[in-house]
Amino acid sequence: MAEPLFGRLALIGIGLIGSSIAHAARQNGLVKEIVVQTRSQKTLDRARELGLGNAYTLDPAEAADGADLVIACVPVGASEQVAKAIGPVLKPGAIVSDVGSVKTSVVKQMGNYLPADVHFVPAHPIAGTEHSGPDAGFAELFQSRWCILTPPEGTDPKAVEKLAAFWRGIGANVEVMSAEHHDLVLAITSHIPHLIAYNIVGTAADMEESVRAEVIKFSASGFRDFTRIAASDPTMWRDIFLHNKDAVLEMLGRFTEDLTALQRAIRRGDGNTLFDLFTRTRAIRRGIVEMGQDTSEADFGRRHGTGTPAGE
């Protein structure tokens, strides 16, 4: 096997994403050793039981000290305190990254606390499930999924390339774009769909008892997919909406305008407007199937499969 890309990897946070990186980095021989940090003793003990790292600590500074690559795998809202804690001990030339689902806010939160002699390359792997914690991780999570890097202007291209090689090494396809563009695209592909799923499941939960029981019973009809999405981690998603506020509100505005137009068409019995939209949306689906992001096959009422990845 070739020489590992990095000597010491520090994982700050060891939930679904952190533990998946640990499994994948080890399996692919990308790092010499892994130091695991997390906030709670309970999660730390569990990470140790699972054998996710070579060393374990509750102190982010201790974990980052001497590391060649530090990846923050915590909810987006905790990014600032991580940078504050690790900034003073970072080794010159180290690469600091994260996996947060929002990028502009993370750049703002972390940027100021990182010394000039480290390379800051934020990242977002577009891969997840609706489960969280160190038990949820697995090495194949990133296989053939995108990982988007959003290096601030002026970042050393060699550092960007090295982190890209790490992500490719654990199976991902890498794309580079600005943090702002990332946040806009993810608002429509991920954040608004999650908000809507949470919302409709909430609307159903508020129905009269007689209806609510049957909503659960007869859920196999569109709604069930929404409930899976709406079972995603509350802390992670609260932070996403608080930290991608502008892009989310902008996209939500467009969504609501369009929905109001549909509502009007239904009220007026305007079948043509409905038919036109329902036909137009098929083209987008075809694009996705053609790009190999999904299959067009039915799964015969889910006899074989076990579900759809959600969570993000």
Place this chain on the structure above:
Amino acid sequence: MAEPLFGRLALIGIGLIGSSIAHAARQNGLVKEIVVQTRSQKTLDRARELGLGNAYTLDPAEAADGADLVIACVPVGASEQVAKAIGPVLKPGAIVSDVGSVKTSVVKQMGNYLPADVHFVPAHPIAGTEHSGPDAGFAELFQSRWCILTPPEGTDPKAVEKLAAFWRGIGANVEVMSAEHHDLVLAITSHIPHLIAYNIVGTAADMEESVRAEVIKFSASGFRDFTRIAASDPTMWRDIFLHNKDAVLEMLGRFTEDLTALQRAIRRGDGNTLFDLFTRTRAIRRGIVEMGQDTSEADFGRRHGTGTPAGE
């Protein structure tokens, strides 16, 4: 094998649902013979090539003449013309049913044209895919799925039970309720989720070209599930919204109110409101998993499975 439940089954319409019934009824020996009717020569030829029936015709009256069970498997909006066509030729004691996704409107559309000496038992199998046409059908579609019967008051319980036995015979679990209740429950579990999926995919389709291409590329994040739902048949769904207008508008009103409250919470940075909702929605998911309508397993980024049943 026991004596078939019915002698002659007439299927008026032979798309996804009609052809699945044909496969399933034959495989389970529930009928002696099947007469297939459809509107177009092309679909009729295809049904014949697939060997779906024992006889084939473009004329609904010819198909229904002498049938012991007639099932209309056409878009909801075509129900009235089917009843008009078959009413005069129906055999006394025959059972007439349908599979439409909306029930109050179908009862209104068909009821007046059916003679008093036949049994009218509307039905809705909650099972589907996003594909349509006679090639899309398969015998297992209804396996372990619900089929809801909505017999109008005064319907002969023996006829209801006989149709229930037919649906159980092809694998479904049968439930009886009023057409109005059905339409309300389905509005929230199926019709609104589809409307929202169509709407968000439409919103994305209207984005500037630079964003739109990336929406497709990075769709593996919630959005992709919506595109599958939004690839469902436009005619079927136009008819559903036009014919379940009242329940859909009622539920859409609740949905929009709730969404406006969420939007306000995001604008104000009110994390507690978001967190509370995101926690509450998990309970509904647990209910569904516990009732065996879905599994809680992740599918590891869909390496094994092929998708989620959508279509309805």
